[in-house]
Amino acid sequence: MTDYDVIIVGAGGAGLAAASAASENGASVLIVEAAARAGGSTALSGGVFYAAGTSLQREAGIEGDAPDAVFQYYMTLNQYKLEASLVRKLCDDSPAAFEWLRSIGVEFRAEDLYMSGVDKVRRGHRAAGGGAAIAEALEGSFAGRSVDVALETRVETLLIEEGRICGVIVDGQPVRSSATIITTGGFGANPAMLAQLYPDAAIHGDQHWYIGAPTCRGDGILMAQAAGGQISAANRGLLLLTPGFAKELESYVPGWLMMVNREGRRFVDESIEYSVMAAVLGEQEDRIAFGIFDEASRMASKTTSYRPAPNWTADRLDEFVAAGTLEKADSIAGLAERIGISPDVLHTTVNRYNDHVSDKADGGFFKPASFLRPITSPPFYAARICAAIICWTGTGLRIDTRAQVLDAADRPIPGLYAAGETTGGMFGECYASGGASIGNAIIFGLTAGREAAALARLHAPLAATS
Structure with a gap:
């Protein structure tokens, strides 16, 4: 018997987006967050969303911009050393994800649209109120639905049965789910992981410091890695x-x-x-x-x-x-x-x-x-x-376009999804633009939530008879 359809570990931008999408699709959701409040690094950010082909661009008189152009920009900037399928999804889904943010109450103004990368098109959509406003709107988007939030709580490990992720262990007790989504952010607050996975962020010793949430210690990456999850290319971040x-x-x-x-x-x-x-x-x-x-x-x-x-x-x-x-x-x-x-x-x-x-x-x-x-x-x-x-870390769990975590043989780990800074593959040595990391969190968070809810529906008959 499952306790929840979907468990989400981490309540930053990706986790909140995942909770919204999963609950909108009928899933019961538990969010487990280590901090005293939701929002994570997204709430601490400037609140820029990078996208092409949006209503705000049209309001600002920018016509003809499209995801195809963004894809070429992303890939060329990083000499095609990225996972093209993930970048393609990131670019293709960005207009719809932006419109979704507007629909849940995030305010974007045409005068705040700017060139946030080294491209020459205004694609940086700065939210009025910054990242805190995005996080607040995300949290409000699932109000009244079947979503429980456990703050100041750390997941100890993933619950694995017969090769499948079946939930998490919290305070020594199992909490079961049909699907689990890892959205714990990066590892900027973990010096040992920085030295191992992002050595460029450690070469200057004590001069380095991290601007993200102090709870971003790489827990989710380590948990998924222990369950067989594959890690993307090292030394990526901003x-x-x-x-x-x-x-x-x-x-x-x-x-x-x-x-x-x-x-x-x-x-x-x-x-x-x-x-x-x-x-x-x-x-x-x-x-x-x-x-x-x-x-x-x-x-x-x-x-x-x-x-x-x-x-x-x-x-x-x-x-x-x-x-x-x-x-x-x-x-x-x-x-x-x-x-x-x-x-x-x-x-x-x-x-x-x-x-x-x-x-x-x-x-x-x-x-x-x-x-x-x-x-x-x-x-x-x-x-x-x-x-x-250190703004954020770009090395993380390898996922596919359905946000499924991949094992060492590139196979999805049953029941396990990930999104946001916890994942890797979308970014290379050069950060594409201001707002790319929030776009990544929202787009793959929404994807993970929808996919996890769909998986829970498949398992519902089994749960009802168990």
Whole structure:
């Protein structure tokens, strides 16, 4: 006899979407969540959903965008090193999933639609109220249905009988179900798993820190792995650049910086999206860079609503010099000596950059002229920059397009589904765009919920006679 049709382990965006879909399809559902409240990392996010061919795009005058174009963008950006079937589903299902979010009360405004990746189309749909608003709407979408939620509760292991997942073990007691969905998020709060499965997120030691929910310790991945689940390609996720001034989330370093590598040379348009910046920085020696600017830029520095960077205001930068986390010198040669790079090369780079500023055109990397600022007024500054903020982890359980967890022989494990950050295969070395991870959570969460409910219906006659 089953206790529930469907058990969902984890109440982040994927788990809440799965609960909504499963309950809408007639299943009785139990959600087990380790935290004191639902929402997970989705509730902590900026609330961006990446999609093409949506009603909001049409409202904003964007016609003709379609999932086909997004699929080509995803795959090309990551040199086709992704699981094409999963990416195809992610792209194809994104318009309907977005409309579903609107239908349950998530507010999206045309003025908040923006280019969230390195593509040139506005596909980043930012929810009014951010990720917290998405989580709230998801939780409200199954109000009044047969959904129980157990907060501050950890699942110990999966219940396995005759090769089938039949529920979970909680507090030493079995709770049975026809289908179980793992949506426990990633493993950003588990240093040991980071070192093993996402080594790029561990190379800078204590400088790394995680912005997601502290309950994201990889429990679900480990449980499913113990039951025979296969793990996707390692070393996948999203890191953000940081100067290490403070452990406060800033998605961007200012685009007006001139960024150089250990050789003292520029290597990138400093204003490009965070979605690819970590991958570019990863090709440089020691995987670090230095953001160079002068006193005039420091004095003019302020945060903006477009790219908020509260640690880069004039007063705070002075504080970081005093704290020793920002280097300062009266000359370019002196600055080069302080950060350990060639004064001659840095002089050449600065002079060339200043020529670009005078020309109002970046002939080196074609950064927009609005981000060009001269480096002429002493004293001069250098911020040591590395990719150390862990946004989310992209290595996880391998699933198929029905959200079924696959075993080592690529066969679905009976009764076991997964969605969201717990899974892998959809993302590569470059993060596709802002909002891709929420899209993944919602789309595969809905899929897992529907599939699990369908499986429960098949098992209902057996449960009734047992």
